Amino acid sequence: MTHPLRKHIEEIISLTDEEFDFVLSHFEHIKKRKHQYLIQEGEIVNKEYWVIQGCLKSYFIDDNGKEHILQFGMENWWITDYESFVKQVKSKTSIDCIEDCELLYITFENREKLTAKMHKMERFWAKKSKIGRIALQNRILSLLKNSTKEQYEQLLEQYPKLFQRVPKKMIASYLGVSRETLSRLNP
Amino acid sequence: MTHPLRKHIEEIISLTDEEFDFVLSHFEHIKKRKHQYLIQEGEIVNKEYWVIQGCLKSYFIDDNGKEHILQFGMENWWITDYESFVKQVKSKTSIDCIEDCELLYITFENREKLTAKMHKMERFWAKKSKIGRIALQNRILSLLKNSTKEQYEQLLEQYPKLFQRVPKKMIASYLGVSRETLSRLNP
């Protein structure tokens, strides 16, 4: 069976068996339990994670102690604090496991090494960066354009699995509304 | 005097005179008058613009006919519909001149040619893409974290020039509040 990461990378660039083994040798494999964290606000992040199995949230706590979720991570998604990872500054966000998780990660140094030796992978990450930017742009567009109810419905349509896996208060936190408001806009 | 685009590019990579001339030969120079447009919603964008002089807005009109501004462009900023440019799909946004503008643009094809012949420029744009993504991430973070008033004050602090150049109703549209609300949260 093909490795899930290979399948994922080959959606953008193609790899020989040897090339994929070489890529994989730059990653480490870890497991985390529900409620454990990957990243804590304030640390300088030097790992980028890829989710093999499980569900995570990236979030921050505001001045009133309220949690705001920026992103969920599930199978085949990358997750890290991108600003901290790229600029090597303190992370503004934390990342916690919502379920037991199995992950691969690559360090900043290993990513540099890998892209230096394998230009293809630079193209892969450049493409990923473009896609990520477009997704963020569209989220802002949606935040400005759509009502809370419309955003909720779009999310439900786009990621129906999410609603079976995470508590609704987290969906509310992702959408930027209170738990009560989310509860009230159901069918 | 150094060309402003050269100064801009050399903030990330360094160039010889010959290299810069080569880069510049892939751009075209245009002027536009206030109220003219660069991009209209629905077209497939194949140009990326760099602002030499002037001020522009990228925006879309929602179902109620209300305008939402996603980004302003001023001197030394890049502006385009990024999704349309990268994926060659229909643009969701329009771009208009708020002042008379002087711009450089590079077409999709010329950018491909240029990066193919000059790997440095690929690095330049990859870096720009990362920075752009981080800026968007931080805008979402700010939208979730800060009150309207706080966002207004941060914008005022970060881009004081903007407030002398664009009408307040556009600031309101960028912040996602009504003209009246913005007016009421002044000192």
Add this chain to the structure above:
DNA sequence: TCTTTAAAGTGATGTAAATCACATGGGGTA
């Protein structure tokens, strides 16, 4: 220059969502 249009402030009113408060029911754990 005069005329018209756009910008910006301000009051009155309506509305969506936050907040506070409480009730119910399921899941995990001792």
Add this chain to the structure above:
DNA sequence: TACCCCATGTGATTTACATCACTTTAAAGA
């Protein structure tokens, strides 16, 4: 089993902002 915590739903109240309406002032166009 019995307990408690957590998730969720729902009512009552408060609040921030939208909307409508009108005025003043400045700027753009003929």
